[in-house]
Amino acid sequence: MTADGERWPMTVDGQEFEVVQPQDSPGTYHFTWLTGPDPQYGFGFRTNPPAQADTAQLEEAVRDFLSQVDPVTGYIE
Numbered sequence: 001m002t003a004d005g006e007r008w009p010m011t012v013d014g015q016e017f018e019v020v021q022p023q024d025s026p027g028t029y030h031f032t033w034l035t036g037p038d039p040q041y042g043f044g045f046r047t048n049p050p051a052q053a054d055t056a057q058l059e060e061a062v063r064d065f066l067s068q069v070d071p072v073t074g075y076i077e
Contacts, residue, residue: 009034012062017042019058026050031062037074 005022016034027050032042045061047053053061068076 010058010062012059013066015062015066017062027053029053029058029061031065033065036069041075 005020005024007018007020010017010019010031015036018032018034020030020032022028022030027047029045030042031045032040036042043061043065045053045058047057065076070077
């Protein structure tokens, strides 16, 4: 774990993400889309109530994000 939380890579449907779970915010995850058009682009995900998400929940969040991305621009419009 780093000072800002735990970090790990995640691959979903061929797309690479870095996931950060802040240590001071249970159930909160920040995803950076490493294979997207902008290396700073990504999204956040939070469980309700705040709890540790399992791999299936995180993969579902990524797929939901990717389903909103415009395939031409690589961004959510």
